[in-house]
Amino acid sequence: MGLDYKLVLWNKHKKTYDKIIVLGMLAYLVLFFVLSFLINPELTAETVIIRAFGSLAILMLHIILAIGPLSRLNPQFLPILYNRRHLGVSMFLAAFIHGGISIFQFHALGSTNPIYAIFTSNMEYGSLTNFPFQVLGFLALLILFLMASTSHDFFLKNLSPRIWKGLHMLVYLAYALVVMHVFLGAFQQETSPFTMTFLILGFVTISGLHLVAAFKESKVDGLKSSVDDSGWLEVCNVNEIANNRAKIFTVAGERVAIFKYDGKLSAIHNVCKHQGGPLGEGKVVDGCITCPWHGYQYLPHNGQSPPPFTEKVITYELRLSNGIIYINPNGFSEGTEVKPLNY
Amino acid sequence: MEKQDEFYIGYVDEVGAQTKKSLKKFTFGAIGVLLLASFLFAFFQKPARASAFDFDTPTKISGTYFEVPYPMLRVKLGENAYKNILLLGFGKFGANNYVKDIREDVGDLNGKHLTIEGNLVYYNGKTLLQIDDSQKISLDEEIIVPPLKPSSLGHLEITGEIVDPKCYFGVMKPGFGKIHRSCAALCIAGGIPPVLVSSEKNEVSDYFLLADMKGNPLHKDILPYIGQPLQVGGKVEKIGDWHLLRIDVDSIIKMDKKSSIY
Numbered sequence: 331m332g333l334d335y336k337l338v339l340w341n342k343h344k345k346t347y348d349k350i351i352v353l354g355m356l357a358y359l360v361l362f363f364v365l366s367f368l369i370n371p372e373l374t375a376e377t378v379i380i381r382a383f384g385s386l387a388i389l390m391l392h393i394i395l396a397i398g399p400l401s402r403l404n405p406q407f408l409p410i411l412y413n414r415r416h417l418g419v420s421m422f423l424a425a426f427i428h429g430g431i432s433i434f435q436f437h438a439l440g441s442t443n444p445i446y447a448i449f450t451s452n453m454e455y456g457s458l459t460n461f462p463f464q465v466l467g468f469l470a471l472l473i474l475f476l477m478a479s480t481s482h483d484f485f486l487k488n489l490s491p492r493i494w495k496g497l498h499m500l501v502y503l504a505y506a507l508v509v510m511h512v513f514l515g516a517f518q519q520e521t522s523p524f525t526m527t528f529l530i531l532g533f534v535t536i537s538g539l540h541l542v543a544a545f546k547e548s549k550v551d552g553l554k555s556s557v558d559d560s561g562w563l564e565v566c567n568v569n570e571i572a573n574n575r576a577k578i579f580t581v582a583g584e585r586v587a588i589f590k591y592d593g594k595l596s597a598i599h600n601v602c603k604h605q606g607g608p609l610g611e612g613k614v615v616d617g618c619i620t621c622p623w624h625g626y627q628y629l630p631h632n633g634q635s636p637p638p639f640t641e642k643v644i645t646y647e648l649r650l651s652n653g654i655i656y657i658n659p660n661g662f663s664e665g666t667e668v669k670p671l672n673y
Numbered sequence: 674m675e676k677q678d679e680f681y682i683g684y685v686d687e688v689g690a691q692t693k694k695s696l697k698k699f700t701f702g703a704i705g706v707l708l709l710a711s712f713l714f715a716f717f718q719k720p721a722r723a724s725a726f727d728f729d730t731p732t733k734i735s736g737t738y739f740e741v742p743y744p745m746l747r748v749k750l751g752e753n754a755y756k757n758i759l760l761l762g763f764g765k766f767g768a769n770n771y772v773k774d775i776r777e778d779v780g781d782l783n784g785k786h787l788t789i790e791g792n793l794v795y796y797n798g799k800t801l802l803q804i805d806d807s808q809k810i811s812l813d814e815e816i817i818v819p820p821l822k823p824s825s826l827g828h829l830e831i832t833g834e835i836v837d838p839k840c841y842f843g844v845m846k847p848g849f850g851k852i853h854r855s856c857a858a859l860c861i862a863g864g865i866p867p868v869l870v871s872s873e874k875n876e877v878s879d880y881f882l883l884a885d886m887k888g889n890p891l892h893k894d895i896l897p898y899i900g901q902p903l904q905v906g907g908k909v910e911k912i913g914d915w916h917l918l919r920i921d922v923d924s925i926i927k928m929d930k931k932s933s934i935y
Contacts, residue, residue: 353704359711361715365715370720373718389706406691440766451854516852624683
């Protein structure tokens, strides 16, 4: 958590994370360069650079897309999510080197503006095999640029988390464009069953992980609760919630986290104000509900971040009867104090 | 329960043992996948040919200039032995812009003896010269050279692909096919002659400069046909060690198959 904006709020884990990113990228590039020039010494350096950085970027994109569902399926992967934006920016840099050198080599130094030439030097938009695949790569690069350049809490706050999240969900469109860019471009000429199978497996893995994670979450949304005479929802037995942890329920179309801590129960809206992290998958640490994604904290009894922080979430009223927890589906306004329920 | 109580907070240094184990697994797995992919992507690249572009080594070439219809320099190698060096401009431009200045001074350049300093591009018996500065062209004292007479070889049907010779003969690898198509289109639009590379053996040549039926240069009209398998028919002329194919662009047939030239 931070009050003012710095380029990077460094900590031990972020430094380790970035070292691993650099090591991984260097290992990929060195192996690619050495093998390319050993096996294929007549290749030009530009071709090898374009291929090395392009293939590296698409692989990193796969890893980035796998992190979200993996950490939803197993919270032990959450540390990889914590600094994902550095991985994203590194992937953009690899894609930018690929795209920049390709644009210079294939579209610059002519009589036409290189960016205009991307769209006009091959006009077979009606054909699949002859489609100008460069356009797809260029649009993907634009999306990745928008994402990389806004990968900072300053933009998250100023664009609003909803718009920021929407913008960053465009990564799926970028992924689709990149896959088509490769299949309608490189794979039309440099076809190998191994590389093609590799990317197909990548697509299947990413899609599979997202489907499994979505199925897991749909169980929470699909949970049916009975309503008593006063309109309160019966949610669960108090013993079903682990100490200092929460269970998530969908109440009046919203996900709500009911926390159990210090012999008390409190309920708050499940969505963290920072990046929309699932607070109900967090833990009560030092008396504060702590978001599993980036460690943003809220006090259980009023949904407010401890001073000097200012984030607030909706709070809910709870009732206990014979060990069964009931919740009033009508939440209070954000940051409203609600007396915790003793059990 | 013990396992669930592990909770990672980015700004707290301690990490649970189980979480550490999972992170190690993920990191080694991801780097393993990266290295495997690096091996596969690097290993399964198609072999590049020994074409060359001396981009950092200028060469001075002297010979007789002529345009039939594209600028060439006819260089004497020995008694009755000549080589026609196709002239190109810098980047994606033809040579015409670079010979403009000297043409204004001298008039018709055809048959004039010139010395040009440029960068050689060469592959499979063909040589081209990139001119990057019009000041590097100079007129030599009159040297009498027998006139170059194109000889007709009749009609020929060729299967192949149209490339820009600058990239194909050495500047880029690969300088053909779909990936290179846009570049080739920009090169040819910029004045570089279109060359048809034959994908099947024929009795005449692997390479044909393309011109229209009247023997005039072809640029804009040929653009939709570049970088894809084609069948092209036309009248072949031998011009020194190059061949010119006079074609009707409308009669070109696009073929539904993979490109198979190098």
